[in-house]
Amino acid sequence: MKIVADTKKFATGIGSLLSIVEKANIKPVLSGLLIQVCDGCAKLCATDMDIFMSKSIDVKVRRDGSAIISARMLHDILRKIQDEEVIIESLHETEQVRVQGRNCQFTLSTFPVNQFPSFDNINEKIEFEISSYELSKLLESTSFSISSEETRYSLNGVCIKIEEGNKNILRAASTDCHRLSTSILRIKKACDPFEIILPKKSTEEFLRFAKASVSENLKFCVGERLVSLESSNTWIVSKLVDSKFPDYEGLIPDNNSNTLTIGSEYLSDAISRVSTVTSNALDKLRTVKFDITARQVEISAYGHSYTFAKEVISFSDTQASYQGEDLIIGFSPKYLLDVLRVLGKSSVDLLFGSSVAPVVITDSACKDSVFVVMPVKVKSVDMSLNS
Structure with missing residues (x-):
């Protein structure tokens, strides 16, 4: 792998993934950023085993390949390099990665690429398009009242659903038993009914993603155990809360x-x-x-x-x-x-x-x-x- 990247754009791309990168050293590879280079762009990937996120960035490709580097260290290095462009190259003989500016050079250790978890198979059952602005409003209206009590597992997320009688209305709700938040938005195309619980951290990441995707339609996909959100250059996948959200409409x-x-x-x-x-x-x-x-x-x-x-x-x-x-x-x-x-x-x-x-x-x-x-x-x- 060898690329020439815009320093600021590459650092910004990594920064958008840092909230997902695992801080605790339970599994060291989860602190890493997977860089996959092919087809004229670099795909940056991060996961904490519950959420997976990838972001594509245009770069000048000199050689295809993949490498996993400490996400926070690479981000800190790029923020401090003053050069407009930076060369990032994997060194096969030492299994390291070299980051090179005009007058500076860093050699970083890597993790084995085959240890990085994959979320490729979502097996979507439901798929529809949604406005990034409308989705951000929906999640912002409900995310603040998610319960933080681990004993109330079914309340540890936002319930998102489409009901049988209203296939053009996406509903969201959350409660911590002290307050209840509900909101709806209308989607253009009728969709089959479904009901999921999006975990608290995933809700925050989906909201951050929707706010960053200004004036863009996003693809929302629901599978048996996963849900994903996709834009032109970013894909985020999350596991679901395996529980049933209570019937909240009778509480209003x-x-x-x-x-x-x-x-x-x-x-x-x-x-x-x-x-x-x-x-x-x-x-x-x-x-x-x-x-x-x-x-x-x-x-x-x-x-x-x-x-x-x-x-x-x-x-x-x-x-x-x-x-x-x-x-x-x-x-x-x-x-x-x-x-x-x-x-x-x-x-x-x-x-x-x-x-x-x-x-x-x-x-x-x-x-x-x-x-x-x-x-x-x-x-x-x-x-x-x-x-």
Whole structure:
């Protein structure tokens, strides 16, 4: 193998794979980057045994071949070389790789190529095209509420599915039992029904990949145990969570009749300011209280050592409005802020049932994404402070 590569482009290509490269030395070859050179380009491959990713980069090929080098070391070297082009060449007599700039040279050890795991056989059953922008919105709307508890195996990922009655709608959902995130997008071509659970790390990688593939249609393939996403020069494959996601649609309240309509950014800023006093509090004290009347909503919070903060949002002074009964309810500020961050600068509807019922949050204009957040008992916070 011998190539002449653009230093910055090659380093950027490696950088896009580093999050997949295994850091722990459980299997040393997984810390390596497989470089396969043929047909006028170099294909960079990385895996952690659960996710496989390859990226093709145009290079000047002097000799075909393959080699596995430490991914992080090669990336660090290329970032520090100031030359526009670099020569990367395998040395068969010593089983090493030489990286050469104009005035510098590095000799790196390699791993046996035959030890690198392969993900070639996905045996796809379902295949469809999807907009990279729409996919990134779908995953961003659901990835933040994935459960991190290993005992809840079926919740350790995002459920992605197409149902029998709606073959043009791709659905995604995740929950950690404290909140539920759901979102849909419409695909152009009807697709056979399927349901998978994409693991948390894979969801993050698919989201990163979709964001990087600006204005490009991606090929989404589903197999028995694998799922893949492909662009013109990148391919990512992931194993699936071998479990059944719970029936989440029945968890979304459909009779919450008290509606607070307010700007997402405006509400987010208010919650962020008030919750500052809870930053050093015990877990049970990290709560913001909403006291909602026909005229205003008062957001307040207690913190450690009797610290207190409140902010009043008057409906007559803002674009906010409320229709419903007076209500006092508490929430974890983080859970609300996560939802409002996803909704951006739009106007949002918060649909309340009672002081102990979950709140449903949606964009006021578009109902494609629905979020449910469980309340926190406000009385327990006050009692703790007064004891």
